[in-house]
Amino acid sequence: MNLYNVVSVEEAKRIIDSNFQLNLESELVDIKECNGRILSRDIISSSNIPGFKRSMVDGYAVKFKDLQGASESMPSILNLRGEVKMGEMPVESLEFPGECIYIPTGGMLPKEADSVIMIEYTDKMDDATILANKSISFGENVLNEDEDVELGESVLKRGTLFSPYSVGMMSNLGITQIPVFCKPRVGIISTGDEIVAPEKQPRPGEIRDINSYLIYSSVIEDGGQPILYGVIKDNYKTLFETVKKALDECDIVLVSGGSSVGKKDETAKVIEELGNPGMLFHGISIKPGKPTILGRVKDKPIFGLPGHPLSCAVVYGILVRYVLHTMMNLQEIEYPIPCKFSTNYHKAKGREEYLPVIIDNMEGEYTAVPVLTKSATISGFTKAWGYIKIDKNVEGISENQKVYVYKF
Template structure:
């Protein structure tokens, strides 16, 4: 493998698609534990929801033909047969023309009724007489038994990242044991003589470990299980030992740092020593994140991520998350905001660029303002709302040009 024989992001994704086909097992977990887990199989509704016709307003259940053409000056007088108790089946039915029954919002529509008149258009004049001053059409103010969910409907698809609203749907179907994909175990190794833990006070020339915690949190956000193997010095044997252990214990391995070609950079050498086929690519036409490695040991992916935090974050989002979603069949729906760009900006030709930006909103018009930072800094993303992706063949962005801003 030729180091820094750079390829495009799309070529890198194609290499990932070609080389990795990983399947996850299914597990059943309690519904209370399934937030941010990935659904393993389609959920087919075993019933209609709500399962009965119910009123969407407080009012009187009627036969719609009994109130046609009525008005305040010419109301219709209907006989009250009783009321529906919330959560109970009606004890009466509307059998004859001219009958009605009080029903609360969410109450079950009695047999024989087909519509509900809002209580605002009614007046009770005697114990069992209701004046109706507004007509309704068939089915008005009625929620049908299968209007929310229909028997046999696919309500959630495999690959759905479960969130509170989808979990509420599972509860409505009576599903309390949820089939989810087992979590991808993702090993995280940081390497560098200059890296110390966040608990330590760094000496001059040292920095606290950022990438381990950035990656750890990102893996959790993507429904994976991060496994931290610590900070390893720029020592070939020590890094090789940790990488072997991680390969044996996890599904994906991330090594942060040492991915360039300097004298002390050991990541490429370690990956190629772990087994066949070794390194698949080394170098991507992307800014930031050029010194990226993707390797394969048997069928397990191993990434050499840049040590600079901003570069590490971009490559995680661009390639690692891409692979994780491919494995779990998760569809990420990303809806960018269209903005004007605030300045003229030139970029390096031939490299796809991810540019952090903030958004200014003035009178409903959005402007994307770049956050300029070097790849060694994490502050670029912490200060930004999102990012603009600049095509590799573009020369840059013109002031007031329309761009799409993606949420971080």
């Protein structure tokens, strides 16, 4: 295989789709632990919800016809028959025209009642007489027995990312053991003679390990289980044994550093040596992030990510996250923010570029301002709100041109 015979992002994703059966097992977790997890099967309602007609307001349950033509100047006079108590079946019903029953918000609608008038539109003459000052329509202020959820309705789809609202729906359905995908185990390996642990004081020529912790946090955010294998020096045998161990224990392996072309860059050699088919591509046509490797060993994806933090983060966001989401069947929809661009910006044709930006609100209009930084730095990257994607066939962006900003 020719090194740096680069592929596009779209080609890289097609290679991923055609080479891996990215399926995870499912497990049951307690409802209190499912927020942020991915649903592994469709949830079908076994009942109507709320299951009975209930009032949406504090007021009086009535027959709507009894209030037709009612106004402040000519109110309808209603006989009060009693009240509905929360959590109980109504004792009273509307037996004759012109009757009403007090009902609190959430109370069960009495028999023969079809609507509720808000208490704000009534006056109480005495303990037995209510004046209604407003006409209402049929079914007004009433939630029907299947208006929230219908029997047999598909409430949540496989691949749903649980939020507090979907957790609340599970409680509403009476489901407390939630089927979710197991968290994909992601092995993280940093390589390089110059890399030291963050708690150590670097000597001249050394730098602290950024990528391990950047990736570790990203994997957690994406619903995975990160496993750190430490910093491996540029030694083929040590790297080989570490990658082999990670492949035995994990669903996907990420090797940071060692993906560019050079005599000490061993990641590609390790992937080729560990098994067929080995490397699937070496290089993608993006900036930053060109020196990226994808291999297949034991039917598992192994990435060689660039060592520079910005490049590493971009490739993770484009391809590794794609793999993780595919594993969990997560269908994520991005909603970019339209902005105007703050300046003229030139890029070379042929590579898709991901440019970090901050967003300013200038004169009531969002403006994307580029954070100009080198791929080896992280300070500018941390200041950015998101990024814009510049097509590989475009040579740049003009000042005031409309762009779309994606959140990191």
